[in-house]
Amino acid sequence: MPPTLLHSLLSHFWSVFLMVFFFGGSIFVHELGHFVAARRRGLVVQRFSIGLGPAIPGCTWRGRDGVEYCIAWFPIGGYVLMPQFADLGLIEGGDAAEAAKLPPIDYASKMIVSVAGAACNILFAFVLACIVWMAGEPMPNDLMGAARIGYVAQTLELADGTTVTSPAAEAGLRVGDTVRAVDGHPIADWNALMQLLVTGSGRDAAGRPETVFTLERDGRQFDLTLHPRISREDRVRRVGISNWYDVIVAPYSASGTPGEKLGFRPGDRIVSLDDRPIENTGEYVDYLVDHRAQTVAARVQRGAQSLAIVIPPRPDDKVSTHLGLNLTTGFTVVHRSPFTQISNQVETTIRTLSSLINPHSDVGPSSLSGPIGIVHYLSSAAEAGLLVVVNFSIMINVCLAIFNLLPIPVLDGGHMLFATIARLRGRALPINFIINTQVVFSVLLFSMFLYISVFDIRRWESDAHAEHAAAAAAEKP
Numbered sequence: 001m002p003p004t005l006l007h008s009l010l011s012h013f014w015s016v017f018l019m020v021f022f023f024g025g026s027i028f029v030h031e032l033g034h035f036v037a038a039r040r041r042g043l044v045v046q047r048f049s050i051g052l053g054p055a056i057p058g059c060t061w062r063g064r065d066g067v068e069y070c071i072a073w074f075p076i077g078g079y080v081l082m083p084q085f086a087d088l089g090l091i092e093g094g095d096a097a098e099a100a101k102l103p104p105i106d107y108a109s110k111m112i113v114s115v116a117g118a119a120c121n122i123l124f125a126f127v128l129a130c131i132v133w134m135a136g137e138p139m140p141n142d143l144m145g146a147a148r149i150g151y152v153a154q155t156l157e158l159a160d161g162t163t164v165t166s167p168a169a170e171a172g173l174r175v176g177d178t179v180r181a182v183d184g185h186p187i188a189d190w191n192a193l194m195q196l197l198v199t200g201s202g203r204d205a206a207g208r209p210e211t212v213f214t215l216e217r218d219g220r221q222f223d224l225t226l227h228p229r230i231s232r233e234d235r236v237r238r239v240g241i242s243n244w245y246d247v248i249v250a251p252y253s254a255s256g257t258p259g260e261k262l263g264f265r266p267g268d269r270i271v272s273l274d275d276r277p278i279e280n281t282g283e284y285v286d287y288l289v290d291h292r293a294q295t296v297a298a299r300v301q302r303g304a305q306s307l308a309i310v311i312p313p314r315p316d317d318k319v320s321t322h323l324g325l326n327l328t329t330g331f332t333v334v335h336r337s338p339f340t341q342i343s344n345q346v347e348t349t350i351r352t353l354s355s356l357i358n359p360h361s362d363v364g365p366s367s368l369s370g371p372i373g374i375v376h377y378l379s380s381a382a383e384a385g386l387l388v389v390v391n392f393s394i395m396i397n398v399c400l401a402i403f404n405l406l407p408i409p410v411l412d413g414g415h416m417l418f419a420t421i422a423r424l425r426g427r428a429l430p431i432n433f434i435i436n437t438q439v440v441f442s443v444l445l446f447s448m449f450l451y452i453s454v455f456d457i458r459r460w461e462s463d464a465h466a467e468h469a470a471a472a473a474a475e476k477p
Contacts, residue, residue, distance in 0.1 A: 022393040027078045033120030034080040041109040047081035110419040114412045118401035125397035129338035136333040147179040147193040150244030150280035166240025181214035190243040199355035250328040257324030268300040345398040409441040
């Protein structure tokens, strides 16, 4: 394992705990739904396992109800072993001979027990959403309101490392343009714009990715066609734009930075550079880079005061082009209803899954996140506060519910599919067919998890390097 990643893992031990608590808790809630439904419908339950694979020594016990409870080594799933439900002997360790002696169960029970896990995840997500709703969530101002463009990059680095003119600059997008729709889908904020752009599947006659922005500029609306490119950083569709927001000086990571010496203070809003409005960090950095050989007059807003700060020429400054300042934006506490939170997550998850199977989309398995990726994102969420972690857990539960209802063998949706096929044909499916199908798809799913984990590790390592580089640059005098 790369040393930078190992250091990041050790320094983010809190994230591992959060994964076990929230991700493991989400799995527990899911399996608890199956367990309760099975007991209420009179099914025999042999085992309740949190995690897959062999049980951890000392983490197995048998309850008074005769059920074996255990915690397994691999916290990427779980199961409730119900021999009457489907013979998963080769996968979950059940006894096929013992299962054959039990009475069969009706179709309704199979469907109720199958859907109960997903239903409990949605219920749990709703409870968490109620907490967020009541407490209020700090929302960055740049993600609220209309999707207004605050920065147009002139170049874009592609997945193969080459640099090209950005699709946004090529198409003529301008700072201040407001995007009202993407490919005919109306949008309300920047998040919606990016989701539709990344998951888009439009292509032109030559097969190039294509998307249509409906823009508002100077009071008129018109359509503009862009040809997104696959970016280097996350290998998804990008056009080279960023949103419009207030650029505010955040607390310093180190004292004695060039910006602090010049007079910048935490909380200052950078209004302009040489009377050019600054509404995005990218615009701020680009201007300082392009004009580092000359004096730049900065205008900042500090409370009710408007102050001028003179930035002297920096012809030899090739590292701290941002003057060592940590930049952020303002936050507003919002109280989104639980229904809005859940529906937004459902819509995003379904759109992502649809793009995954769309041959014209550029979204692939490498864009997804597995358990390692979840730990990574939880570590970032933990630094932002517990409420952000709860918000992330809402997404995990919604994704877990929808993913498990897909008609794929081994998943709950696969059980429902088998039960429905058996009901339509008037007799049960052959046991060997069920077992072989379950085994094949178990191997496929596990292989997919391994494949996704490779990209999760790469993203984590890349982010860790970026953090160290940013910290080193900020500490430079």
